[in-house]
Amino acid sequence: MTPPQRQRRHPSPELVEPVPKPEGEGGGKRPPERLYVVAGPDGERADLDLVTLIVARADPPPSATPEQTAMLRLTTAPLSVAELSAYLNLPFSVVTVLITEMLTAGLVQARAPIVRQALPDRSLLEAVMHGLQRL
């Protein structure tokens, strides 16, 4: 039996996102890639990835909305934006708006993910491999 046949494609300059170059020393910190702009009065959202880790910086202030209180309870330990979306049962985009407000208010802190780079960090890849081997 012969399987169906595919045709290979090649990197398309307009589709390949520029991969951030690692910075010199202490390359752990990278500038945000871009702001995610939404239509509407709420302006610009912080550049939050699905796996940006969010941590509470404060107890819920008296002025906190129920959503903010819930978010602060969930983030007493670090939690990704994706997990917050799942536990709060809110769409990802709504959660990013909520978190943006809370970042601005200093209620939470965001720990940026490590993204694919032009020159990948071999020690990072090795750390992931060691972690998987222990599974």
Next chain:
Amino acid sequence: MDFKGSDTIPGPRTEDHLPHTAQAAVKIVIVGGFGVGKTTMVGSVSEIRPLTTEETMTQAGIGVDDNFGSDTKTATTVAMDFGRISITDQLVLYLFGTPGQERFWFLWNGLFEGALGAVVLVDTRRLEVSFDVIGRLEERGVPFVVAVNSFPDGPRYPVEDLRSALDLAPDIPIVECDARRRASSRDVLMTLMRFLHSLAMTGALT
């Protein structure tokens, strides 16, 4: 929005809390057609029960600014299952199982752009449903490996026939797996990591 009181919000189980030392996360995307076993693979290796993040395809979501033909009741909800593996006290790996249709990908900011790489999960009974997604990863320059989820009633092709049928470059790994088994899914992720490592060694990753 019909937000319920915070008392009713379920959270992670105590044993699912990440340590405070968790500094950063990385992600791997598992992509494939409907029913190919993406969620099964996520669930078999995840340390948490797989969770679901949703996004609504609305006018704002698709980046259309005008109200042409607007009826927000036509919004579609797209769901993506994901899991988590703690790598070290500082580093966390997330696995996302995403539908193969590209029109869903932009819904989650940077889903593929920031990922270390992707696993294309294929079903030999419906090989052609993975053609488009492989092409799109190639176009976007996302490094990937191909994992063949073995179904008992699926046709079995020699790896070289699969490579030829999928028109894959000789260096792209193809592995067979059983997505239900933790060790097998783990081996698929290891294959991807070794591939990424080899690209890093040769400087081929751009």
